[in-house]
Amino acid sequence: xxxxxxxxxxxPEQVLVTPAAAELIALLRQKHGxxxxxxxxxxxxxxxPMCYPRGEFLTGDSDVQLGTICDTPFYMSKSQFEYWKHxxxxxxxxxxxxxxxxxxxxxxxxxxxxxxIFTSEEIAALRSAKRI
Numbered sequence: 060x061x062x063x064x065x066x067x068x069x070x071p072e073q074v075l076v077t078p079a080a081a082e083l084i085a086l087l088r089q090k091h092g093x094x095x096x097x098x099x100x101x102x103x104x105x106x107x108p109m110c111y112p113r114g115e116f117l118t119g120d121s122d123v124q125l126g127t128i129c130d131t132p133f134y135m136s137k138s139q140f141e142y143w144k145h146x147x148x149x150x151x152x153x154x155x156x157x158x159x160x161x162x163x164x165x166x167x168x169x170x171x172x173x174x175x176i177f178t179s180e181e182i183a184a185l186r187s188a189k190r191i
Contacts, residue, residue, distance in 0.1 A: 074149075110162045
């Protein structure tokens with residue numbers, strides 16, 4: 060009896076980065092060393108991706124690591140993740156002032172999140188992998 064082999068399910072990335080954002084991350088890494096991102100959930104800087112020197116912003120059990128972009132971990136609070144878990148985040152950059160605590164501010168640029176909703180198949184793969 061021949062056994063059929065099912066194609067392996069691909070787990071989609073939960074956070075991606077545009078080439079422009081990758082360039083800015085490289086510049087910031089040269090200036091500040093290892094970095095990390097945390098998607099802000101409001102307060103002083105609204106809902107913005109915040110870039111910090113790695114370890115400066117403490118994460119804990121109330122945070123979820125969505126992925127790694129340009130060797131840089133990207134986090135979000137669990138409560139905010141509940142709203143965003145069906146969405147792929149795309150880190151981009153635009154001219155303007157970033158959050159007052161985020162490293163890109165002096166560069167005249169700010170990080171920005173673009174997004175898209177995962178397909179049914181992608182959601183199933185993420186559930187299978189226990190990512191959502």
